[in-house]
Amino acid sequence: MLILSRRVGESITIGDDIVVTVVAVGSNQIRLGIEAPRQVRVLRQEIVQAIKDENHAAANAADCTRRFGDVVKQLRDKAGERTSS
Amino acid sequence: MLSNSCVTKPVSAPAAEPSAAAALASGLLGREVNFPAGLLGFPDCQRFEFSHFEAGDGVSSPFFVLHSRDRELSFLVIHPDWVTLDYCLPLSAEGLDGLGVRCEQQVMPLLIVTVRERIEDITVNLQGPLAIGIDSGIGVQLVVEEYPLRFPLIVK
Numbered sequence: 001m002l003i004l005s006r007r008v009g010e011s012i013t014i015g016d017d018i019v020v021t022v023v024a025v026g027s028n029q030i031r032l033g034i035e036a037p038r039q040v041r042v043l044r045q046e047i048v049q050a051i052k053d054e055n056h057a058a059a060n061a062a063d064c065t066r067r068f069g070d071v072v073k074q075l076r077d078k079a080g081e082r083t084s085s
Numbered sequence: 086m087l088s089n090s091c092v093t094k095p096v097s098a099p100a101a102e103p104s105a106a107a108a109l110a111s112g113l114l115g116r117e118v119n120f121p122a123g124l125l126g127f128p129d130c131q132r133f134e135f136s137h138f139e140a141g142d143g144v145s146s147p148f149f150v151l152h153s154r155d156r157e158l159s160f161l162v163i164h165p166d167w168v169t170l171d172y173c174l175p176l177s178a179e180g181l182d183g184l185g186v187r188c189e190q191q192v193m194p195l196l197i198v199t200v201r202e203r204i205e206d207i208t209v210n211l212q213g214p215l216a217i218g219i220d221s222g223i224g225v226q227l228v229v230e231e232y233p234l235r236f237p238l239i240v241k
Contacts, residue, residue, distance in 0.1 A: 038179050043228050050234050051213035052126030058199040058210070059158040068140045071204055074239050075147060075167055082170065
């Protein structure tokens with residue numbers, strides 16, 4: 001991992017068109033400003049990791065056929081209640 | 086360059102009419118759906134077959150299955166209308182471009198279902214929804230930080 005020291009107001013560039021600026025430094029967190037092209041997704045890493053983990057937990061749909069008749073019935077009942085209220 | 090006004094606001098789920106999901110899905114059934122970037126955590130899973138999920142007891146089901154053609158795995162998915170009424174996909178003009186569609190009405194939103202042992206523990210992922218262009222068959226997994234990762238499928 002490349003490790004750089006920066007002060008508030010200083011930046012780094014990644015590639016040709018991404019700039020990350022240190023905006024503020026607190027006691028245990030820093031604020032970053034990120035300039036990137038619109039098609040570049042900038043996301044909090046822990047959120048991406050949580051979705052990856054959830055995808056792994058969900059990737060077994062082939063063996064979920066048990067009890068699904070009951071699940072479908074409850075969903076239909078719920079949708080019916082919503083549309084009639 | 087897209088000028089269609091419908092691309093400027095987020096995709097809204099059609100109000101209180103889950104059958105709208107079936108109409109959208111009919112354009113995808115039996116077809117191959119391509120996720121050029123894969124799914125999060127599964128970058129090598131790009132080609133999926135989209136099919137209806139049969140509950141096995143003759144009950145028509147609101148669920149669909151995305152079965153990977155690259156690996157032996159599949160995802161159970163459902164249209165957001167079945168789960169919550171006020172769900173919006175944040176799709177920009179660039180996002181719609183990437184799905185090969187002109188406006189939000191041509192996008193099928195889907196939530197991945199995480200099946201657990203007890204029915205009341207089954208959840209849907211509102212934070213990492215799928216968006217699939219109906220005509221293009223191109224899909225992407227979005228990240229919507231303000232929605233929960235695990236939302237109960239059946240709310241008591």
